[in-house]
Amino acid sequence: MESPLEAQQPPAYGAHQADMTETTEEQPTLNGLAKKIQKLTQNLTESLEKNGVAPCTFAVNSPATYSTDSPEIFMMRQTLIENLQDMIYLVQGPNESIFNYAHSVIPDAACLNILNYFNFWDAVPLDGSASYTEISKHVNLPQDVVERILKHATSLRIFSETEPGKRTTRIQHSFRSAPLARSKGLQGLVATTLDVAGAPMMAMPQALEKYSSGKPELTGDINETAFALLHHDDAYGKFANTWDMLEHDGAGSKKGWRQRQFTDFMEYIKEIFSLEDVVSDSFDWGSLGSATVVDIAGSAGVDAFHLATKFPALRITVQDLPQVAPVFQKNHAALEEDLRSRVSFVEHDMFDPQPISADVYLIKQILHDWPDAEAVKLLRALIPALRPGARVILVEYIGSKEDGEGGEEEEEEVPRILRGMGSATDLRIMALFNTKERPVSAWRRIFTEADERFEVKDVKAEKTAFYAVVEAVWRG
Numbered sequence: 425m426e427s428p429l430e431a432q433q434p435p436a437y438g439a440h441q442a443d444m445t446e447t448t449e450e451q452p453t454l455n456g457l458a459k460k461i462q463k464l465t466q467n468l469t470e471s472l473e474k475n476g477v478a479p480c481t482f483a484v485n486s487p488a489t490y491s492t493d494s495p496e497i498f499m500m501r502q503t504l505i506e507n508l509q510d511m512i513y514l515v516q517g518p519n520e521s522i523f524n525y526a527h528s529v530i531p532d533a534a535c536l537n538i539l540n541y542f543n544f545w546d547a548v549p550l551d552g553s554a555s556y557t558e559i560s561k562h563v564n565l566p567q568d569v570v571e572r573i574l575k576h577a578t579s580l581r582i583f584s585e586t587e588p589g590k591r592t593t594r595i596q597h598s599f600r601s602a603p604l605a606r607s608k609g610l611q612g613l614v615a616t617t618l619d620v621a622g623a624p625m626m627a628m629p630q631a632l633e634k635y636s637s638g639k640p641e642l643t644g645d646i647n648e649t650a651f652a653l654l655h656h657d658d659a660y661g662k663f664a665n666t667w668d669m670l671e672h673d674g675a676g677s678k679k680g681w682r683q684r685q686f687t688d689f690m691e692y693i694k695e696i697f698s699l700e701d702v703v704s705d706s707f708d709w710g711s712l713g714s715a716t717v718v719d720i721a722g723s724a725g726v727d728a729f730h731l732a733t734k735f736p737a738l739r740i741t742v743q744d745l746p747q748v749a750p751v752f753q754k755n756h757a758a759l760e761e762d763l764r765s766r767v768s769f770v771e772h773d774m775f776d777p778q779p780i781s782a783d784v785y786l787i788k789q790i791l792h793d794w795p796d797a798e799a800v801k802l803l804r805a806l807i808p809a810l811r812p813g814a815r816v817i818l819v820e821y822i823g824s825k826e827d828g829e830g831g832e833e834e835e836e837e838v839p840r841i842l843r844g845m846g847s848a849t850d851l852r853i854m855a856l857f858n859t860k861e862r863p864v865s866a867w868r869r870i871f872t873e874a875d876e877r878f879e880v881k882d883v884k885a886e887k888t889a890f891y892a893v894v895e896a897v898w899r900g
């Protein structure tokens with residue numbers, strides 16, 4: 425068998441010649457990239473300064489983000505990251521870039537997942553340090569395990585040692601671990617993407633082989649996902665799908681813990697994508713006057729509270745699964761009386777017939793997690809409650825371009841790193857739901873398939889926006 429080192433030997437001369445003839449474009453070089461990076465860095469730092477944005481640093485109290493809503497600065501950072509990534513690939517060379525990646529990507533992810541699962545973040549004070557023995561007691565794991573995990577974590581600049589390499593060393597927060605101690609939303613993101621989705625994603629080859637190999641397209645059956653394959657018996661917890669896991673994993677004081685984490689994650693996503701504005705701009709809510717709205721699978725009510733605050737004539741009912749109720753009630757209790765009286769929560773399975781006749785049904789970030797058959801089923805479940813003229817507002821992440829839209833040139837304009845974020849989500853929802861990020865045309869089709877009496881009246885899907893809004897009217 426070839427050793428890893430042998431695998432990194434340059435190819436034979438003939439093979440190298442063949443490669444050379446394949447590419448005519450000028451290739452980036454180390455020096456060329458270095459110059460570009462220098463220039464991009466200079467432009468970025470100047471823009472940050474001009475816009476009064478505090479730069480991030482390596483200090484524990486560094487700003488957690490470059491807090492600015494300037495799209496220019498955001499894009500400048502993405503372009504710089506992309507070039508830095510190319511620089512790393514080129515410094516490593518092709519073989520080593522794959523070898524290093526394959527070697528580390530899973531241990532890195534597992535390490536972060538363990539730190540988050542056992543809440544190492546709270547085991548170390550933000551303004552001090554903790555010994556391995558103290559951390560081990562706090563997270564309830566053997567000290568040897570704690571030391572080994574933290575050894576890898578510190579290599580990723582997650583936590584740091586007070587006296588690197590010494591037996592007397594203690595652990596302190598670093599600029600990458602401190603934000604996790606401060607943000608439940610960031611913890612929720614790590615839990616959802618690594619702890620819930622990580623193992624299913626590693627089971628994707630087996631699921632694809634079992635259910636989709638040799639077929640013209642991916643199975644659309646939610647019972648044939650990588651998640652379902654992994655969780656079909658008790659080894660990893662027996663759950664039909666992700667929502668079943670979020671709802672039912674944990675008993676006693678842990679009951680509902682995954683839903684709590686998930687609602688924190690949803691709140692975090694809302695902040696990152698400024699989703700409050702997307703929701704309030706999704707429809708002319710003010711034109712409704714006094715009206716009723718149902719926020720289907722509205723989680724802990726964040727959107728409902730925002731809409732009710734901005735539009736005082738609206739009465740909003742949030743529907744979601746039972747374990748979300750306590751999180752909603754906690755948020756609800758903190759509201760002012762007027763707002764509290766206009767927003768309520770009802771446990772409701774969105775696939776059951778809709779019990780409330782409302783003027784508008786908001787369905788935000790729901791359908792992209794379900795295959796076509798379930799998406800159609802959800803829309804049909806509304807029909808018993810729909811009065812002619814009732815609206816259904818879909819707010820969904822735009823996962824791919826409209827069919828036939830945007831040639832290669834446009835593809836090129838989106839930095840590779842952003843396309844990668846989109847395709848990463850697409851693979852994750854393949855593993856969890858056997859679904860995919862759909863173009864806007866797919867939402868129209870799903871409405872028509874659900875019932876011809878849904879008329880898609882308006883679609884807002886600007887190319888630069890992350891979210892699309894589809895408004896349908898029930899013609900009855």
Ligand SMILES: C[S@@+](CC[C@H](N)C(=O)[O-])C[C@H]1O[C@@H](n2cnc3c(N)ncnc32)[C@H](O)[C@@H]1O
Pocket residue numbers: 667690720721722723724743744745748772773774775787788789790793
């Ligand atoms: C991705 S979140 C979106 C939440 C919210 N609409 C938002 O945009 O923040 C999906 C929500 O669907 C809920 N959900 C999943 N299955 C459901 C079902 N069968 N009935 C009702 N809600 C469900 C989950 O509990 C979760 O709150």
